[in-house]
Every structure is written in structure tokens, then in C-alpha cells.
Amino acid sequence: MYVNPMLNDTRYPTCLAPWNALTIKWGGAVLPDIIYNGKFGNITRQTLPEILNSDEAVALRKSHASRIVPPACLACTKKEQSGKSRRMYFWDKLDEDVKRGSIKNTVDSKPDIRYLDFTISNKCNLACIHCNPFVSTGWTKDGKKLNKENPSYWEQAQIGYHGVEDMSFLDNLFADPEYFRNLQWVALRGGEPLYDESCKAILQWFIDQGLASNIMLDISTNATVFDDDFQEIFKHFKHIELLISIEAVDELYSVVRGGKTTSFTELEDNIEKFYTYDNIEVVFAVTVMITNVFGLDKVWNWFKKNICIELV
Numbered sequence: 001m002y003v004n005p006m007l008n009d010t011r012y013p014t015c016l017a018p019w020n021a022l023t024i025k026w027g028g029a030v031l032p033d034i035i036y037n038g039k040f041g042n043i044t045r046q047t048l049p050e051i052l053n054s055d056e057a058v059a060l061r062k063s064h065a066s067r068i069v070p071p072a073c074l075a076c077t078k079k080e081q082s083g084k085s086r087r088m089y090f091w092d093k094l095d096e097d098v099k100r101g102s103i104k105n106t107v108d109s110k111p112d113i114r115y116l117d118f119t120i121s122n123k124c125n126l127a128c129i130h131c132n133p134f135v136s137t138g139w140t141k142d143g144k145k146l147n148k149e150n151p152s153y154w155e156q157a158q159i160g161y162h163g164v165e166d167m168s169f170l171d172n173l174f175a176d177p178e179y180f181r182n183l184q185w186v187a188l189r190g191g192e193p194l195y196d197e198s199c200k201a202i203l204q205w206f207i208d209q210g211l212a213s214n215i216m217l218d219i220s221t222n223a224t225v226f227d228d229d230f231q232e233i234f235k236h237f238k239h240i241e242l243l244i245s246i247e248a249v250d251e252l253y254s255v256v257r258g259g260k261t262t263s264f265t266e267l268e269d270n271i272e273k274f275y276t277y278d279n280i281e282v283v284f285a286v287t288v289m290i291t292n293v294f295g296l297d298k299v300w301n302w303f304k305k306n307i308c309i310e311l312v
Contacts, residue, residue: 004088006091007091013067014064014069015090016102017033017036018111019109020094020098020111020114021115021116024116024117024169026163030042030051035086041057043169044169052111061105061107062107094115095184111179115218116187118187118202119190121199122162122191123195123196124137124190124192125138126138126192126258126262127142127258127259128222128257130247130256131258140159140160147159163198170205183214184214184215186202186203188220192221193219193221194223195227200230216239216240218241219242221245223274224257235277235279239279240279240280240281241281242281242282245287247286248299252292255291284303
């Protein structure tokens, strides 16, 4: 059972994200976290001060400072009924000074962004059966076919590639660096970040600005792509946490990954390569679903045999 005394302490806000986190989505939408049902503004058309002082951003800080979870954040409380939510993640992830200092957070407290999340493309090399065309271009063909056969399947969905090619939004985002004076984490999501050239461009921007050495990367990946370019990029950053998704092993792995040619053996080879990086920490995540529920013991046995032994 998850226990965090600050999360349940009425002296503290119910979530740290409104003051300490930002997510940038494709198209430039800015929100406090990826599961938030709304947006503060758009960084391609507005300045960051305008966005962080928008009516929606102010209302969110007011709600959480008053320990009221607004409707746009209910996905967190729903997730907490069966697992760990994003607000729990921030209470665990962020430094002690942020957590202790949040007792003074008010509506007017200037945001101190410690965690910056980029979800700027749905480009992906796979069509995993538990995914969809909104977050994977690998699903585009089947998504269009399903919509043609049943127009309401993904109603009002624009199926296809969504992303940004122009990195100029970063200059606008960091025009007031005071908001990022203590930036610690940069997260990359997708799509598949290691398959997306725009993610390389983002990381290169941080390197060119001289910011990379103080930043830790949080990358969610299927680990089926090993790009040598990242070997040069990663060495500039303080630390990299790779969250690798593994839902099955052996033959079932290929089924879960949409029947693509990537085999579990190839995945193992990539994981072994990632372990050769001095500043990479590999973390594994498993999505439980009807397809793999009777194969989870094999995933656990693989982990014990191939990972736990190496850590002893």
C-alpha cells in the first residue's frame, strides 16, 4: 500500500504539479501533467508567463492549495483505486526541499519547474495491441481501416502523424529562464522517443544551451530501437532513467507488439547495450492486460534470471 505522509497531510497541497511540473504536447499545448484533462495555453502563440497566469492555471493552483481535487485531475484519484497516480509519482520523484517547501505554496507562488515533460510526437515503430493511433503512427493503417468500417470507433479522431518539426518553441518556452532556475528532470514520451528525430533535436537544444549537465532524463521507451546517435547525446546529461516497457517474453512478446518483426531476442540485445552506458538506469514496467495476464510469471522469471542476478 502506498504511503506518503505529505500527500495526506492537510498542511500541504494535494499535488505538486501545478507549481513544479509542465507538460508540452504536440501543437504547443501546455498543461501541468500528461493526464490533466485541459490545458493552460499554447507555447507557440503565448509567452510562458501568460500561460502560467492564465485563468485555468491560477484556478488549478487555488484548488490544490485548498486541497480540492478539480474535475480535470480526477484521473489521478481514479488511478489511486488500483495503483500509483501521477501526483504520487511527483511526491516521490521531486526533491525534499520541494516537498517540504510546498507547505507555503499559494495561488501567487511563482512556479519553480523541476520536471519538464515533452510529448511532442506520436511517431512510433510499433503497433502494440494495447495502444491506439493517437499515440502511435504504427497504428495509422489499422486505425483508418477501423474508422472506415465503423466511423464511431475513434470518433472525431485525426488519425496519422502528429508532431512538431520546428524547435523554435523551446526558445519561447525558456524566454524567462527564472521559471526553470532549478530544472532537474526532462521527460520524453511518445510515440517512441528513441525513434523520433524531434526528440534528438530537443536533447541537442539542451546541450547547445549548456544546460544538459545538470539535467536528468526520464525516457519511456519500448527499447526496440537502438540509435548510436543517442550514445553521443546521452553522455552530456547528468543521468538517464530508461523506463522500458516489457509486457511479455518470447513468442507472446511479438504478438503484444503487433506482430512486428522485432523479436524478444533483439530486445534483449538492446537492453544489454543500454546497460553499457555509465549514466543510464534501466527501469522495467509491465502493463497488465487480458493478453498477457497468464504470461506474467514468465516475465518475472526472465527478470529474475537476467536482471536480478546482474544486480547482485
